[in-house]
Amino acid sequence: MNEAISIKKLSKRFGQFYALKEIDMRVKSGEIFGFIGPNGAGKTTTIRILLGILKATSGTATIFGKDVWTDAVQIHKRLAYVPGDISLWPNLTGGEVIDYLIRLRGCNGPNRRAELIDLFDLDPTKKCRTYSKGNRQKVALIAALAVDAELYLFDEPTSGLDPLMEKTFQDQVLRIKEEGKTVLLSSHILHEVEKLCDRVSIIKDGVIIETGSLAELRHLTRTRISVETEQEIAGLETLEGIHDIRRSNNKTDFSVDTTRTNEVLAHLTQFGVVKLASSPPTLEDLFLSHYENTRG
């Protein structure tokens, strides 16, 4: 089996509103797949359909080749899920909730509970009512990571966590990947997706607008160039694919479409380059340029 998740022409309608419009997505076994999009784009709806909590209006979605709606319980035995905002029973302690959630997976064997509580620095004796957002998220993460699964669904898993705990989470994801497990990571924290993911899909208004490896997606984006020259650069504005020029003294900053880099560099050398720095496009740029394109 080399496809962990397969979604074909999946739509979800709430009343008159289409939350998802015929989306397609494939996540291969053993890869970390990023799922990005702004709030309300349909990420969580997609994940909830994958979990059999919402019923698709049309289209198919399978996990491990099984239908996510009819075989939900069978599928859930093999996956772990962390929501972005978990509701925890206020009168149970964190420890009790973790144990309950672990036991529901049907796994009573040894687990990583103690180790993870230590790593994430959680006090399991406190009632969930008293936990902050970050602590609630830790409970969700510990319950999901304590037992082995084949597939992990993370929906903005680090919301509310401090940077130290974010790092701990990333380490755990890398451990999972080394063990050959599959991960679907929906996130707003772009450097996280960039650091961890093999491939990403970008979703907006219920439509997947781009899918590919980060390397593939970069062709669409611009590189930021910061250059210092002996003479003032002339005619930069007339070149194709140049955006957002800022000048101060003999320093110039601008963005260039990745496909036009060669012509632009050739142009720059005429003016005696003293210093040149280029920053590769981050996912953030990639994200923003998409929205500019679709908006414009």
Next chain:
Amino acid sequence: MFANTAALCRLIFRRDRISMLLWFIGLTVLVVGFGSAIKDMYPSAVERSIAVEAMKNPAMIAIMGPVNVEDITQVSIGEIYALYLTLWTALFVAAMNILHMVRHTRQDEEAGYLEVVRSHPVGRLSNLASAFVTALLLNGALALAMSIGLALLGTEGIDLAGSLLYGAAIGAVGMVFAAITAIICQITSSARTAQALSFGYLAFDFVLRAIGDVRDIDLLSLLSPLGIVVRISAFGANRWWPVLVLGALAITGAAIAFWLSAIRDVDAGLIPARPGRSEASAQLSSPAGLAWRLLRVPAIVWAISIFVLGMSYGTVMGDLEGFIESNEVLRELFTGDPMQFITYVMIVLTITGTIPILQFILKARSQENEGYAENTLVRAASRTQQLAGYFLIAAAACVLVPFLNALGLWAGSYPVMKNPIPLLTMLKASMVYAPALLFMLGVAMLLIGFFPRQSIAAWIYLGYAFIVLYFGQLFNVPEWLAKLSPYGYMPQLPVDEYRWLPIFVVVSLALVMFALGFIGHRRRDMEFIQ
């Protein structure tokens, strides 16, 4: 220390304008409305003195307070009114004040509102002060409305002096409970605990004065604010000293609360929260185990309450015959037969007992709604398993509720009756309603399966059944209105003949609705507020 208290008060009024208005109207209507209803109930002096005599049994004293009348042959309507209502009005007002104070002190603190408020130029004690000031205004308005309302009724025997005393006493006892709750809120660090302790104290107070009043130990009653308030004897002796004592108690209590508030940190209680279990017990291993864990405390509290309610109806049965004959309204209801009284009590007890059943099954819905169910459903647990836990507990309650009703009624009536009614007769009379309870559970299941957002309809349906059945016999409500609820179809044992057909039909319908509920629940989207 108290800067900007006025602004915080306005905020409280803005946030609570609906609930405060409802409390205000509800309590005023209760107090004034009863004053108007009682007018024609006991037209002659003889009837009035019989009514008072009937209240002189331990069960009534425990529930209504001590019987203090000036002259048993010359009882005024006002005195009877005060005997019936003083303690219970005080209880309602106490409950209102407990909810108000917890909400605006500890609950706001727990939710983090206080932190936001305190970051502004607001005094350290302003928040507590604003809770007190609004409580004072609310209690004051209530006291005034009750006094004026009662005085304006023009009922003979309900005069202005007594009305003013009644209102003032109710307002004062409200402030005492506001102050006590404020102290409790400083001591504990969670709103839930504060609320539980405050209501626990209210119950303790009630029991303390019940023992004191029944056994004639004045000192015991006077230790309880509820015991003090019933000693005003409004419309009779018209004593003002209890009001002064309550006022002094309220001021002392408030001072203590302010002092405690001043010496503690925000978010801290004077008693630190105990750490809970770090690992779950074996029980917490399945969705059903979780359902029981979440419902067990309410289930136990309800079981005790239902038993005690049955018992308190039972204790009345000793005086029943004399009681019914003396009272025209009751005579109309029961036509003088104690067996008829049992059928009536069973309806009241059964409908009350439906409340926990709906509460237990609708917990499944609120768990879904508030996002808790998701935690279970994304693991290896099916929807049916998730719902089944709550369903089984509610279904068990459908059998346990009538059983406890009968047991309580029997336990209460056995010691006081000359010819005790056998437990078996009562069991038959109560168990016959189990199918109706199952039907109500079925209605709730159907709503959960197909109309989850309209789940509240189950409560409206229960309210309808209650009104039709409770008042139906009094006001000659058409038969078909009663037949719109399952209770109306059950044979009223021991007076009616046993009939199999309606029971069979109602049970079958209930089973069909259970099945449909589970199917609907499996097929639809789970809903969350997000």
